[in-house]
Amino acid sequence: MTAIASTLGGIQRVNLMPRAEIARRERSTLTRKWMWGVVGAVLVALLIVAGALTLKFLADQRLAAEQARSTQLLAEVSALADVSKALATEQELTEFRAEAMAPDFAWAPVMTALSAALPSGAALTGFDLVSGGAPQTDDPASEVGLTGTVAVTSPDPVDIVAAVRELREVPGVIYADGQSVTSSSVTEGSYSYLLTVTLDQSIYSGEFAIEEGQG
Template sequence: MMLGRSAALVYGAPPRVNLLPPAERERREQAALARRWGLIAVGAAALVVLAVAVTALLVRSADGDLQAEQARTTALARQLAANRDVATATRDKSAYEAYRTQVMTSDVSWGRALGALQDALPNGARIDGFDAVVGAAASAAATSATGGGATLAATAPSGTVATFTVQVSSMLPMDQKAVVASFTRVPGVLGVEMADLSSESSASYSSTTTVFFDDSILSHKYAEKAG
């Protein structure tokens, strides 16, 4: 009878024994630790250098943008200074045109108004002189009553556009009511005020009368042009 071969014995790996002395092992561990800390320090320094470089680039770019904007601002200031005279002239021109429009649209037909007053006088009376202003000027009666100190006619009706102060003379005795009534009937007259009625001689009579006109006295000659 044959006997079978027995299985081979398997032994574990040979034991590993660190034969280095403890001092050498400690030295090597310290060297490895120093290398790790050195790598960390180099990495931190590299990061710092990179951050400084990026910051410097950003500052340089910002300085360039600032200088460009300052140059642009200076150029614009020079252009504004060069165009200041033009702007002033344009503003003055606009103000002048506005004033001209106002004046042209309020042009008074002085001759037509004076002719209407003359035509309304009684027979034998005539206008020897007159003063005419735009607006409600001081009436002859108010000026006489205040010794020439009046600046506005206290009796000027609302809406007065022009004021006439006329000197009327006649060879015939003039009734104050007749002169006032004749001027009152003139179209556009808002009010009439007689300052005085005097007689220099038996053949010469004179009076000073203030007449207030409304806007119907305007000629509207320049209204279309002004518009």
Template sequence: MAFTLTTGAPALVIGGPPRVNLMPRAEVERRQRSGLLRRWLWGLVAALAVVVLAVAAAFVLQAAAAVRLVTEQARTTTLLSQIAELQPVSKKLALQDELSGFRSQAMATDLVWSNLVGAVEPALPAGVSLTGFALVPGGAPVGDDPTAELGASGQLTLTSTAPTEIVAVVRSLREVPGIRTVDVWSAQSDEAGFAYTLRITYNQSFYTGAYAAEVTE
């Protein structure tokens, strides 16, 4: 029969069945070592599994990257071959642009000479004729206002069978649109009649601008 003594401290059981650990200490230590070894083995297996999974994932990613690389390389090769096929066309277009630019510069002062003569003749009085001219183009256009830039210039030859008030003719010519300046250079007479040489300058409104417009398009 068991008795329990209570004194305010942890209960002390008196008279219970005796308990004795008869397992040898060597066996206890062996079992502890076995448990520790099993835990280490499971840990090692888990670590190896993680490594295998990581390696497999890296291999899959590398294989996908290799496939993408091969695809991009094939695409690049195709594009390079297409560019090589277009090089002759590109060279021709570049040459065409170069020639168009050169023609635009060379023909920037393109004139219809009959327009210069046609601007003078209506302002001449009766009996006075325009019988000759020596004109050269001016500079290339540099601004947006052709009336402000110097165009063609040179000399006009007027003839008449009777004396002519040449100063009045000059004043009349100065009022013609497109003419900048007119001055008397010389006057002479002979048995055939009277001849007057005028110095004249036009503005650039007489330039056709045909080639510049073509390049702009």
């Protein structure tokens, strides 16, 4: 038996759907795609708007918190205004006292030192001394702290040259010299001497000076 090969490649199919229906379906498919695209775009836009609103809300919350903190700090500063004013007044008074009391020194030690340098029998009976100004340098020995005259009385004549030499050896004395010598028989041979002396600022106490960093 001879086999007969089929020349048919398969069953042929014919699309009998009208062309108008095909076009309608294509339009419907394209419309759905556009609708889904628009919905997706709207959803993305809504997400962006929601994110922006969330960020704005958080920023507003931080701003409100900072404003509240600023208000609290201003209230605290206002409450401390009286304290700051008192501290400023105290600082001004301290500076005024330091300036006014810069030439402060103790008279007794100065007079004792000068008296100790006088010859035996001589006594310091008076003085006319003027205090110097405030320190201008860090070397108190280079600035005048006290200058004027001292009165010395002795029952016997005094070697004024030797007395002046002794006075110049007193710590703090910059200058000493004899100014005048008088004698009085009324007081049974009492001799009076007027000496000029100048002391440096090492005699200053520095008690009221403002320490570095205190101001």
